[in-house]
Amino acid sequence: MLACLALLQKPSYGYALLETLNEAGVTVDGNTLYPLLRRLEKQGLLTSEWNTDESRPRKFYQVSPDGSRVRSGLVREWRDLVASISRLTKEG
Amino acid sequence: MSTSLLTERYVHEVVRRLPADQREDIAEELRTTIADTVEGRNPADPRAAEREVLSELGDPVRYAARYTDRPLALIGPDLYPTYVRLLVTLLCTVLPAITFGLVALDVLDDKDLGPALGGGIATLFTLGCEIVAVLTVVFAVTERVRHRKGVVDAASWTPDDLPEVRQPEKAGVGAVASAVWDALLFGLIIWQHTAKPYRADGERFQVLDPDLWSGWVWPMLAGLAGLVVVQVARVAARGWTVPLAIGNAVSQALFTLSLAWVLHQKTLFNPDFLAHTKDLWSSSDQAYSGAALIVLAIGVSGVFKSFRSARG
Incomplete structure (x- = not known):
């Protein structure tokens, strides 16, 4: 979810996002990602728009201002967690 | 329309489980996504690739449930412990009490013991089934109502609910x-x-x-x-x-x-x-x-x- 919010600074659509995530090493299944995008949109963290310029009409998602705020919060929490775990595992 | 019949059938199975106002939108996006994915694999045989993509997306019932966040269990983990506790209590107390009471009444009514016992066994069975059925329905409905309201609490359990530990027998x-x-x-x-x-x-x-x-x-x-x-x-x-x-x-x-x-x-x-x-x-x-x-x-x-x- 954090990865979605991070990547969607620039508008993108479902399949392209999945590819980008997989290339970045975040493996995620389509049947998890697509519904997730919808839910984030419903919660107001993403905005969406149909783009009909290309061969197929595609739904492009982008992070909303609310989404940006949530993203910063999550990034902070994530860093804290990583820091705590690495401190805990350093001993061994 | 470039989408094949198989994709259409899949999309239909998914969207008919969704709220009416979202159906068209999600259907359109799903068609595009499936087509994109099939294309992205550069398949020699597009039909086989389509089959593969659809099987990766999985059961349409589950897929639709992910959109709506609908519970896929009759009684979810929040309510399940309470359900079991209540069921066991009712079956161990109310059921035998009522059955025994009815048999006793029959006998006092000068009925023979045989038929009275037969009636008792029948009561035990039907009443038992009724208790299980009614309780299950009540909990299933509660599960859905709570879910819609967004109540998520595994709480409502306190240490006071712990049963007493039964003392092991002394010297028997x-x-x-x-x-x-x-x-x-x-x-x-x-x-x-x-x-x-x-x-x-x-x-x-x-x-x-x-x-x-x-x-x-x-x-x-x-x-x-x-x-x-x-x-x-x-x-x-x-x-x-x-x-x-x-x-x-x-x-x-x-x-x-x-x-x-x-x-x-x-x-x-x-x-x-x-x-x-x-x-x-x-x-x-x-x-x-x-x-x-x-x-x-x-x-x-x-x-x-x-x-x-x-x-x-």
Whole structure:
């Protein structure tokens, strides 16, 4: 979810996002990602728009201002967690 | 339309489970996504690739549920412990209480014990099914209502809900007493048969009906012997175990059911013995039925207790 919010600074659509995530090493299944995008949109963290310029009409998602705020919060929490775990595992 | 029939069927299966206002939008996006994915694999055989993509997306029911966040379980993990607790309580208390009450009422209404017991078994079954069905429906509805309201709390459990730990039996005094009592009963039945203790008019009679010896006394004796063995084993095992409780239930059933049947047929006592003692006490039909009921109640409660402490 954090990865979605991070990547969607620039508008993108479902399949392209999945590819980008997989290339970045975040493996995620389509049947998890697509519904997730919808839910984030419903919660107001993403905005969406149909783009009909290309061969197929595609739904492009982008992070909303609310989404940006949530993203910063999550990034902070994530860093804290990583820091705590690495401190805990350093001993061994 | 470049999408094939297979994709259409999949999309249809997904969107018909979604709220009407989102259907078209999600359907359109899903079609595009499936087509994009198939294309992205540069397949030699697009049909096979489409099949593959659809099987990766998985069961449309599950897929649709991810959009709506709908629960896929009849009773979710939040409510399940409460459900089980309540079900067990109701089946162990209300069900036997009502069944026994109804049988008792039937008997007091001068019905024969046999039909009354048959009615009791039927009640036990139908009422049991009803309790399970109603409780399940109530919890399933609650689950959906809570979900819609977004109530998510695994709370509402406090340490006060913990059941008391049942004390393990001390030295098994109860077990020894039961074993002695059952053995005594066993001995008495044999003794009154061989020694013919009742004397009247220069004759000696058995107290119990001699005809029993060509029939119902055998299961009674077998049951009693079984009970003695079980109680001795219970002392050795320092308490009830599940196999012991099962052995107890079988022996108890053997003894109790045959005794209740004999009481019900009013063939427990020797008719000659009864003829001589008529002046001392006369036995009415209701006394027999009542005695049979009491015997059954004691048997059932004993079996119930043994299982409870075996699971303890």
